[in-house]
Amino acid sequence: MKNNRHFGAALLLLPALLLMLACEKNGNDDPDAGSGVVSIRFVNRVTSQPLVLDTLQYVTQSGQSYKITDLQYFISKITLYRHDGGVVILSDGDSIRYVDARLPETQAWDSAAVIEAGEYDSVAFIFGLDESQNISYRFPNPPERDMFWPEVLGGGYHHMKLNSMWKSCCTNLESPFMMHLGTGQIYSGQTHSTDSIIGFVPNWFRVSLPASSFTLQRDSVITLRLMMNIEYWFNGPPNILDLSSLPQGIMQNQELMAKVRDNGKNAFSMSHE
Amino acid sequence: MNKIKGVWMLLLAAGIMVSCAKEEEPEAVSPTPYVIDIPLYFPTQLNIPSDNPMTVEGVALGRRLFYDGRLSGRSDPDSMMSCSTCHLQEHAFECGLNHPKYTGGHPYGLTGISTPHTMMPFINLVWTNTGYLWNGLVEPSNTDPSKRQLEDLVWMGIMAPHEMAGDTNRTKALIQATPGYPEMFKKAFGSEVVTAKNMGRAIAQFIRTLISANSKFDRYLKGEAQLTPSELNGYVLFMTEEGADCFHCHGGEGNPLFTTNLYYNNGKDDVFTDTRDRYHVTLQEQDIGAYKAPTLRNLAFTAPYMHDGRFVTIDEVINFYSSGLVYSPYVNPLMHHISTNGNQLTPSEKVDLKAFLLTLTDSSFITNPAFGAPE
Numbered sequence: 001m002k003n004n005r006h007f008g009a010a011l012l013l014l015p016a017l018l019l020m021l022a023c024e025k026n027g028n029d030d031p032d033a034g035s036g037v038v039s040i041r042f043v044n045r046v047t048s049q050p051l052v053l054d055t056l057q058y059v060t061q062s063g064q065s066y067k068i069t070d071l072q073y074f075i076s077k078i079t080l081y082r083h084d085g086g087v088v089i090l091s092d093g094d095s096i097r098y099v100d101a102r103l104p105e106t107q108a109w110d111s112a113a114v115i116e117a118g119e120y121d122s123v124a125f126i127f128g129l130d131e132s133q134n135i136s137y138r139f140p141n142p143p144e145r146d147m148f149w150p151e152v153l154g155g156g157y158h159h160m161k162l163n164s165m166w167k168s169c170c171t172n173l174e175s176p177f178m179m180h181l182g183t184g185q186i187y188s189g190q191t192h193s194t195d196s197i198i199g200f201v202p203n204w205f206r207v208s209l210p211a212s213s214f215t216l217q218r219d220s221v222i223t224l225r226l227m228m229n230i231e232y233w234f235n236g237p238p239n240i241l242d243l244s245s246l247p248q249g250i251m252q253n254q255e256l257m258a259k260v261r262d263n264g265k266n267a268f269s270m271s272h273e
Numbered sequence: 274m275n276k277i278k279g280v281w282m283l284l285l286a287a288g289i290m291v292s293c294a295k296e297e298e299p300e301a302v303s304p305t306p307y308v309i310d311i312p313l314y315f316p317t318q319l320n321i322p323s324d325n326p327m328t329v330e331g332v333a334l335g336r337r338l339f340y341d342g343r344l345s346g347r348s349d350p351d352s353m354m355s356c357s358t359c360h361l362q363e364h365a366f367e368c369g370l371n372h373p374k375y376t377g378g379h380p381y382g383l384t385g386i387s388t389p390h391t392m393m394p395f396i397n398l399v400w401t402n403t404g405y406l407w408n409g410l411v412e413p414s415n416t417d418p419s420k421r422q423l424e425d426l427v428w429m430g431i432m433a434p435h436e437m438a439g440d441t442n443r444t445k446a447l448i449q450a451t452p453g454y455p456e457m458f459k460k461a462f463g464s465e466v467v468t469a470k471n472m473g474r475a476i477a478q479f480i481r482t483l484i485s486a487n488s489k490f491d492r493y494l495k496g497e498a499q500l501t502p503s504e505l506n507g508y509v510l511f512m513t514e515e516g517a518d519c520f521h522c523h524g525g526e527g528n529p530l531f532t533t534n535l536y537y538n539n540g541k542d543d544v545f546t547d548t549r550d551r552y553h554v555t556l557q558e559q560d561i562g563a564y565k566a567p568t569l570r571n572l573a574f575t576a577p578y579m580h581d582g583r584f585v586t587i588d589e590v591i592n593f594y595s596s597g598l599v600y601s602p603y604v605n606p607l608m609h610h611i612s613t614n615g616n617q618l619t620p621s622e623k624v625d626l627k628a629f630l631l632t633l634t635d636s637s638f639i640t641n642p643a644f645g646a647p648e
Contacts, residue, residue, distance in 0.1 A: 054559045069559065069606050136527065141318045142402070142534075148527025150512035150520060157527075163606040176606035180514070194509050248609035251514040 034117045034218030038090065040078065040109040042099045043227040044071055051101055051230060056165070056174070061235040062242040066166035066177070068230065071101035072147060073160035075226070076133055077126045083119035096133060098144045106143075115216060123212040123224065123270055128159025128181065128204035153251060154183030154200040160264075162233060166243045176248050179233060181261060184254035192252040201254055203261050212270040225271045232267035239263050302463045304328035307478070309399065312486035313495055314529045319481075320402045322422055325474045327481060330461040333647075334454075335479030338472055340646040343451060344431060345383060346443030354383055354437050356430065356476065357646065359392065363639050365571040366395035366483065370585065377585075378577040386435040389549050391582035394575050396568050396638070398423060399481040403534040407564045407580040408551045423480060424473040441469050448472065485570050485638040486529070493632070494526060500632060507629025510622055514609075517594065517616050517626055521607045522566040531633060532568040536560060537605040540598035541579065550580075561603040573634045587630060591623050 044051040046058050046068075056067040076096040080088040089095055090111050100106045128134070134156035139145045147157040162179040184201035187193070209226075216222050234241050239259040250256040307327035311317055321327055338344060339360075342353025359380045360366040368375045381387040390407045398405070401423075404412030411426050419425050431439040448454050448467045455465035462471045490508075492498035500508060510516035512525050522539070524531045536551040542562055545552075551560035564580045578584040584593060596615040598608060610616045618626065638644070 054557070137314055140314060141316045145316065145528050146524075146533050146535075148525070151526055152509050152512055165606050173600060173612075174602060175612055176604075176609040178514070178606055178609055192515050194513065248612075249514040249518075 035114045036117045036216040036218060037221040038080065038111060038113070038115050038216065039221055039223045040090070040097075040111065041223055041225045042075070042097070042107045042109070043225050044099075044101050044107075044230060045227055046230045048229075053101060056167070058231065060166070060231075060243060061240050062244070064166045064168055064243045066164050066234070066243070067174075068101070068162065068164050070161055070163040071099075071230070072143070072158070073099050073162075073228075074128050074144075074147070074157065075099060075125050076129055078226075079124045080115070080120050081122045081124070082116070083121050086116070088113075088115055096129065098147070100143055103143065117216045117218040117220075119213070119215050121213050122208060123214075123226075124206060124208040125226070126204055126206055127264060127268075129157055130204050131202055134183070134202070134204070149182040149251075152194050153185055153197075156183055158182045159204055162230075168244055175243070177243050177246065178249040178251075179260055180249065180251050181257055181264070182251065184257045185252060186254060201258070203257055205261055205265055207265060207268050209268060209270040214272045223273045225273065227269045227271070229267050229269060233260060233263050236263045237266055302460060304330040304461055307332050307482070309482070309484070312484070312491070312529070314526070315397075315486065316400050316530070318402070319399050320423075321399065321481065322424070325424060325477060327478050328461060330457070331475050331478040332482055334457045334461045335475035335477065336643075337454075337457065337647050338448070338476050339479050341448075341451075343447040344439070344444060344472075345437040346431075346439040346447060347383075348447060352383060356427075359436075360395060362641075362644050363574065364394075365485070365574045365639060367392040367575050369574065370576050378582050382433065382435040382438055384434055384438045388435045389547075390580045391577055393565070393567055394571060395480055395483050396485045396570050397530055398483065400530055401534055404554075404565070408549050408554050409536060409565055410549075410554050412554075423477040424470075427473040427476045428469060444472070445469060483638075483644055485635040487637045488570065488635040489632040490629075491529070491635070494529070501628065503625045503628040504632050505629075506622075507625035507627065508632075510618070510626050511629055517618060517622075518607075518609070519569075519594075519626075523569050530568055531570050532566045534565060536563040536565050537607065538562040538601070538603045539564075539566075540600070540604045540608045540611055541583070541593075543599050543601040545601075545603070547580075559603060562601065563603070563605070569630060570633045571635055571638060572630050574639060587627055588623070591618065591626055594618075595623065 051068060051071065053068055056065050058066050060066060074096055078090040078095065080090070082088070090113060092112055097109055098106055136151060136155040139157065147161065149156050149158050158180055160179070160181045164177045164179065165174040166177055167174045181203055184203050185197045186199035186201065188196040188198045214222060214224065239262060246256065247253065250260065305328055307329050309319060309327070339356045342355045344356065345352065345354035347353050359368045359375065361369060363369065368378060368380045370378050375381065378391055379387055380392065393407060403409060405423060405426050411420050413421050415421050420429065430436045431444060445467050454467060458467055458471060459465045461475060489498050493500050511519045522533055522537055524533060538561065545562040551563035572587060576585055578590050584590045594615050595618040598611050598615045600611050604611055
């Protein structure tokens with residue numbers, strides 16, 4: 001009977017012990033700090049308003065009306081920087097998130113990770129997939145699968161597909177513009193013959209979000225709204241794209257991809273609730 | 274003595290009860306799971322409904338039903354019609370241009386009414402998760418629960434006026450009365466009673482086994498075959514934006530189904546009168562004139578091409594994408610060569626692109642005995 005009582009007490013203590021071990025595993029140096037949950041919302045918008053697909057209602061700085069028909073991209077390694085110097089990379093075993101403007105389920109990430117409570121100074125992430133992640137055939141299933149980037153052009157996956165139609169003031173015809181960002185190619189000659197590719201440019205980039213400090217209270221959930229401000233892809237800074245002078249696609253034009261990439265670095269902001 | 278007699282009576286009654294109960298219970302069956310080996314780079318997520326797991330017995334039953342003309346609910350040889358009447362293995366389960374009855378690849382039903390569209394091939398449908406038919410009408414989000422799964426499509430085919438124009442009761446009765454079927458239903462589903470639901474399940478199981486993954490291009494990806502210079506050049510054209518740019522809609526090495534299974538207006542027309550396009554499913558304006566991108570696997574066997582079969586040869590299709598695109602406000606941006614009516618391939622590029630497309634031919638698919646009529 002006495003042994004049974006000891007056994008019962010041990011059973012009661014076990015969950016508490018496991019909980020303590022789990023907290024330690026999360027790197028909590030301050031046992032009183034506690035923890036919370038960080039939830040991410042990927043918000044796509046144009047001039048501060050939620051993106052409306054398939055409607056010719058936006059205007060570039062160059063004066064072209066445009067509509068977005070598809071917007072698909074990868075964001076990875078979302079990193080939270082603690083005030084005390086700690087660093088947390090959000091991950092559910094995989095830090096890559098696929099976002100699709102037509103698939104609401106891709107626009108929210110309620111990470112299961114338990115994050116140490118406290119002050120966080122800033123948030124950063126990688127737009128697209130860096131070399132350690134951009135590995136061909138890693139996504140066999142849709143929708144991520146359909147982001148694959150041709151092997152002959154460098155392989156891996158599109159960082160972003162932004163498909164649009166635009167028109168100038170003086171015509172009723174709409175023209176396509178496919179802003180597809182992925183591995184760029186360096187060609188030895190003037191043409192874009194794949195035989196003359198002599199190198200590749202990864203074209204992913206890191207975004208350190210301005211004004212992205214927040215406080216995670218103990219036992220609470222904080223929602224970070226990670227916003228893509230789509231007009232920046234077209235207007236910059238630093239580059240104003242005049243769609244009337246551009247080809248319809250950029251996958252084989254590293255010069256244009258670099259311009260788009262540089263615009264993208266300024267296309268993001270964050271708020272929290 | 275009376276007591277003993279009473280006990281015996283009770284035991285006898287109990288025995289009868291147990292015996293009766295045993296007869297009413299369906300006999301437990303344990304069908305053998307049918308395992309699909311996923312080919313290299315193919316999707317790992319299969320579209321198999323949880324209420325219709327694949328079994329060896331289910332597939333065998335489905336195969337027999339697929340090839341059985343009684344499915345139409347008729348027994349007169351002139352009126353019998355099975356799935357295989359139109360869905361011929363030699364044409365990747367389309368009817369083909371040279372069908373003895375359905376000339377030009379345009380099938381019609383027992384009542385003589387033409388199908389609204391040409392056929393789509395039965396290739397790798399176990400990976401289709403975005404709807405069936407050219408317009409994706411049969412999809413999980415359909416408000417009509419009888420039009421959501423491949424299983425439902427089977428019965429739509431049996432009932433449709435432009436196909437078998439059948440009758441559920443007649444078909445069930447005919448199949449039930451055919452020797453061998455009750456036993457097969459019992460092995461597959463635990464009951465000898467033929468039901469419409471189980472017929473649909475079995476045929477859907479068989480269709481899900483129709484996997485094509487042994488083309489020359491598949492072997493090339495595995496390092497087991499080499500493409501010719503012309504095929505390789507065509508492959509580059511297929512995969513590049515400044516080339517033919519086929520891959521955005523039709524996949525490639527990263528999507529070996531050779532279709533995204535999504536819907537596009539690919540610039541065929543500027544007037545839209547078809548009430549069975551994608552728009553009439555979604556009511557979204559951008560879907561006007563849009564149809565599913567079909568797989569390009571086994572293209573050599575699946576003429577005619579496009580939803581209305583307007584192109585009879587692969588050359589015509591290539592010419593269309595090269596210089597025949599028509600502008601409309603609904604054309605998909607992926608048809609980015611629209612301003613020049615196409616990608617303007619040179620004659621030699623057209624030859625190379627066709628050569629590559631033909632590397633997607635999987636002859637073993639159209640000769641695989643497991644996909645053919647049972648003996």
